[in-house]
Amino acid sequence: MNLAERTADGRVRGFSRRHADRPRAGVLVLHGFTATPLSVAGWAEEFHAAGFDVEVPLLPGHGTTVADCDRSTWADWVAAASAALSRLRNDVVLVAGISMGGALALRLAELRPDRVHGLVLANPAVALEPWKELAVATLGRVLPRWSAVAGDLQDPAAQVLAYDRTPLRALVSQVGGWRRTRDDLARVHQPVLLLRSRVDHVVPAASAHRVLAGISSEEVTEVVYANSFHELTSDRDAPAVFAASVRFARRLAHPRP
Numbered sequence: 001m002n003l004a005e006r007t008a009d010g011r012v013r014g015f016s017r018r019h020a021d022r023p024r025a026g027v028l029v030l031h032g033f034t035a036t037p038l039s040v041a042g043w044a045e046e047f048h049a050a051g052f053d054v055e056v057p058l059l060p061g062h063g064t065t066v067a068d069c070d071r072s073t074w075a076d077w078v079a080a081a082s083a084a085l086s087r088l089r090n091d092v093v094l095v096a097g098i099s100m101g102g103a104l105a106l107r108l109a110e111l112r113p114d115r116v117h118g119l120v121l122a123n124p125a126v127a128l129e130p131w132k133e134l135a136v137a138t139l140g141r142v143l144p145r146w147s148a149v150a151g152d153l154q155d156p157a158a159q160v161l162a163y164d165r166t167p168l169r170a171l172v173s174q175v176g177g178w179r180r181t182r183d184d185l186a187r188v189h190q191p192v193l194l195l196r197s198r199v200d201h202v203v204p205a206a207s208a209h210r211v212l213a214g215i216s217s218e219e220v221t222e223v224v225y226a227n228s229f230h231e232l233t234s235d236r237d238a239p240a241v242f243a244a245s246v247r248f249a250r251r252l253a254h255p256r257p
Contacts, residue, residue, distance in 0.1 A: 027054050030057070047249060055084045098123060099202070122241060158231070203230060
């Protein structure tokens with residue numbers, strides 16, 4: 001069963017699923033830039049099937065039009081993710097995110113350490129190559145759109161529902177949010193599972209390296225996958241990613257004495 005939902009006119013919307021007995025742990029799952037909850041629905045489904053409550057918000061400006069996205073900002077996405085985090089009333093809460101969703105997960109861990117007990121980061125985006133960040137900052141002042149960033153898949157049969165163009169004003173806002181997130185990485189002390197693709201044509205490996213070098217977490221596990229590109233939760237390695245994520249979440253929810 002696919003947990004993702006659509007409105008009457010076919011648009012994707014966020015969703016949540018709760019177990020009747022309110023399990024000890026819940027998971028907030030965050031999609032990436034220009035994508036929708038459909039890109040992480042399988043991930044959320046595996047968490048829910050394993051006994052966790054799940055919350056999967058549709059971030060502002062997503063799932064509608066590129067113009068809508070260009071009117072949204074990093075602050076909007078952080079606020080929406082934080083509101084979704086508050087809807088999980090479980091004793092233990094993990095945040096799982098891919099790409100920009102991973103950056104938002106890190107930001108929530110920095111800002112709300114009392115409510116974030118662990119992080120699962122899939123190809124987290126906190127930096128681009130320096131020349132790309134400079135290009136974004138420069139072109140973002142004069143160009144409204146750029147080529148699509150979503151859809152980097154090794155599996156030719158897989159697909160991700162996302163905008164076919166990148167809204168540059170929103171991307172500029174995101175890059176600014178990354179800088180603040182990187183500045184505060186030392187505030188991240190929660191256990192971290194970082195999952196990344198060996199070949200990623202969107203976010204460089206240096207982004208994950210900066211996360212690992214900057215956080216203060218004592219428990220950190222990194223897993224590198226060879227059969228997927230950037231869209232790790234939709235590509236060939238998705239089943240392995242889901243299994244590793246559930247194992248990590250179960251261990252945090254039910255630690256051994």
